[in-house]
Amino acid sequence: MPYRMIDLCAGIGGIRKSFELTGQFVNVLSSEIDRYACTTYEHLFGENPRNDLTTEEFKRQAEKVQFEVLLAGFPCQTFSRVGLGEGFENEEKGKIFFHIAEIIRRTRPQAIFLENVDHLVTRDKGKTFKAIIEKLEIDLNYKIIGTIKNTDGSLSYHRRNFIRNSRDFGVPQNRPRTYIIGFDRGFFDQDAVSRLPNDLPERRAEPLYGNLNTVLEPNVELKYYMSSGYFETLIRHRERQAKKGYGFGYRIVNAPEIENPVANTLLATGGSGRERNLIYDPRDGIAGMEIRGKKTPLNDKGIRVMTPTEWGKLQGFVNYAFLDENGIDGFSFPDGIPNIQRYKQFGNSVTIPVVEQMALFILDCFERLGNFPPVD
Structure with missing residues (x-):
């Protein structure tokens, strides 16, 4: 039986579809506020995702839904090379991450998948990304792939460990993006978590197009x-x-x-x-x-x-x-x-063949972690 997921900042459902292509995930809740994107999403999936994740009403709704994986392609315009570059200083968009973090805290999904622009890792000399990683690793206690937690509690990582480019996944588009995958240390066996691979997928075996x-x-x-x-x-x-x-x-x-x-x-x-x-x-x-x-x-x-x-x-x-x-x-x-x-x-969406490989990676990690309960 498939694992259950919620699709936040869903856009037109690119991340959701990527996970569904594996045949091992089913979506149970979505959130998107752009009316045009909602129209396309409903046309493609038969579900209206019109929900605002910043509201207490939605957070309570998420608490009532049983799911194992949280997906979020949170707004990138404040972090983009072509955006304002304001990061967390943009009250309307930068704060979305912290609403997602609050949903994670209240629902404790066993795995999380986040996507953003590549510039996220360098914004404000890396301080924005550092805040995100520390929130997930230290405050929420998730093992983030690509990081090392030192004995003194500090974190070590290289920014490039989180960047993957669509052109390496069989698609002729130069599209570097930041990908964050994490697993709940409070749910899984600590020894098993420590043995997880610490590198994200780097390529797709079979290209979709020659050029x-x-x-x-x-x-x-x-x-x-x-x-x-x-x-x-x-x-x-x-x-x-x-x-x-x-x-x-x-x-x-x-x-x-x-x-x-x-x-x-x-x-x-x-x-x-x-x-x-x-x-x-x-x-x-x-x-x-x-x-x-x-x-x-x-x-x-x-x-x-x-x-x-x-x-x-x-x-x-x-x-x-x-x-x-x-x-x-x-x-x-x-x-x-x-x-x-x-x-x-x-x-505004993701390159589906890239995220599909990330979904397969999460499945491989679930298998390595063992005793992971699928949907009844």
Whole structure:
């Protein structure tokens, strides 16, 4: 029988789906407050996750639910390289971690899985991450994979032990992220806990795609091709940045001279994530065409943005996680979700093949710990 889990800061359910793919986990409670994400989540899983984990009502609800694993991809914008970089100083988002910690304290799940941006480990010279690890290890008494608890009670760890990149897990996207996995020392035998592997998975054995070109769709709608005026604006912006010694600006990630192209990080902000992931996809007869909604004709370089479907492939939602036994893809967005939200929802989610490996790792740890009770 499967282990029970709760899905906090659920987004559109990427972490949940990753765990479900193992066949060993079942979700019993979810929390998400973004209305568009809730709509997509309900469309995919048949459950409305609209719950606010910061409320006492939800915390009491979580206390009443029996579960073994807590999942949380807590808000990353305050820690992101493209966000404000405020960390815990942002009252609305930074504090979410402490609400999650309070739920952990009150419910004592046997295992926890947390995900955030890679910049989390370096924010405020590592002080933010140190506070998180000390909260989990010392205050809550969880063995966090990647840490060593010294005889004097202090903790030793290297920040890189918590960073894994999607490109190492069979997906051509450069997406480093922070992953935190922990096990309750108060529940498991201490000797068994001490023998757990102390390194997170580093790669996936079988790649999903050879390189970025194998992800791309043929004959995309012309609306994805950049107008000549906008593309010229991007060129000038990049030239100005280069003169200042900066590397900012658009990127054509599959330019012909790149042997094994890989996408840059897909961003929840959508726009900048698209401009740093431009695609070279020339087609006869479209240069100079006038398209409704564009102020100038299409560019003559064959440059376009990626489609939401291509982003979905790079995150493992499309053409992977929702395939049935006959190879039919069950992923879709509900009617009425605009493209800007589709980009945002994929960019704000996890790369499913990476988190699936983390889920398998947790299962292996459960087996090593022994006598772990599944759902009755």
